Amino acid sequence: MSIEPLIYALIFIAVFFLIEGIYLAAFGKSVRLESRVNRRLQLLEKGETRETVMETLRKEREQHREGRNIPLFTPLAKRAAAANIAFTPVALVALVLLLTVVTFIGLHFFTGAGITTKIPVAIAMGYGAVFVWLGSKAKKRLALFEEQLPDAVELIVRSLRVGHPFSSSINIVAQEMADPLGSEFGAVADEASFGADISEGLVRLSQRIDLQDLRFLAVAVTIQSQSGGNLAEILDGLAKVIRSRFKLFRRVNAITAEAKWSGWFLSIFPVVALVMINVMQPGYYDEVEKTAYFLPAAVVVFAFLVVNIIFMRAMVNIKV
Secondary structure, eight states: OOSHHHHHHHHHHHHHHHHHHHHHHHHGGGGOTTOSSOHHHHHHHTTOOHHHHHHHHHHHHHTTGGGGGSTTTHHHHHHHHHHTOSSOHHHHHHHHHHHHHHHHHHHHHHOOOOHHHHHHHHHHHHHHHHHHHHHHHHHHHHHHHHHHHHHHHHHHHHHHHTTOOHHHHHHHHHHHSOTTHHHHHHHHHHHHHTTOOHHHHHHHHHHHSOOHHHHHHHHHHHHHHHHOOOHHHHHHHHHHHHHHHHHHHHHHHHHHHHHHHHHHHHHHHHHHHHHHHHHHOTTTTHHHHTSTTHHHHHHHHHHHHHHHHHHHHHHHOOOO
16 A cells, blocks of 8 residues: 555646646636626727627637537536636647646656556546536536526616616626626627527526526516516516525525535545555555455445445435
8 A cells, every 4th residue: 555546636636726727827817707897898898899799709608519529528518618618629628638748747757657557547637637627617607697696687677667678677787797697698688689589598598507597587588578467576576586595505505514524524534544544654554455355345445435425415415
C-alpha cells in the first residue's frame, strides 16, 4: 500500500481548478454570473444592434447542442449547453486534450505507475475533470435562475398592473435582471420584437432550461393568450406559488443538511483514515495483505460504502 491514491486525488483536484483558471483567463469578467449588468446589455452598450446581439446570443446558446450526436462528446455537450459555457465545442475538446497531457506529466513526475497505467488514467482524469466542472457550472446556473425567477415574475406583474403590455414587461425584466435570467428573457423579448410569438418564445426557453417553475410560467402565458383572462392576477398567483416552493426547497435542504453531511462523512471517513494510516505508517497493513481474507474483505467494505451512499441519498432526496 502506498500514498499514490492520494497523489492521484491531488492531481485531479489541481486539474479541476486549472480549468477554472483557464476559463477566467480566456473570458474574464464576461462569464461571471454575479455581474449586475447582464451580457445582453453589455453587448448593446458596445453599440451593437438588437439583431446582432440576438444572433450572437443564439449562436452561443446553440453551439453545444449540435455536438450531442457525437458519442464521446455527448455528455460534455449536454452539460455545456445547460451551463451556457463560452468555450466552443472545438475549444472544449482541446481543453480535454490539454488536461490529459498535463495530467500525464503530473503522473510521470509524482507517481511510479507504468505507461500502460498513466495513459488511461490521464485520459480519464482529463475528461472527468471537464465533466465535473461543466456539471458544477450547470448546477450553479440553474440554481441562480431558479432564485431569480420569483422576482422576475413579480416584476412582470407590477409592469402589467401599471399598463405595460406583456412584451414590454418581458423587456423590462431583461433590462433589470442580472444573468442568467436577464439575457435569456432578453432573447425572448428580441425574438418577439422581430415577429415571433412571445408565448412560444417562453415555451422554447422552458425547454432549454430544465426548471419546473419556468414551465409553469410558459403554460400560464400560453393558456391566457388562447383563452383570455387577467394575466396580472394569474402571474401574481404563480409568483406566490414559485416563491413558496422556493422557500420550501430551502427549508427541506436545511432540514436534510445534517443527514447529507453525515452520509458523506460516514462514506469518506474510512477512505481518508486508510490513506492517513498509510502516510503515517506505510507498513501498517503489510501483514494483513498477505492473508487470504484481505481482498474479499476489502471488496465487501467497498460495497458497503457504495450501499451507504445510495441509501443516504435516497433518505434525503425529498421530492417537493
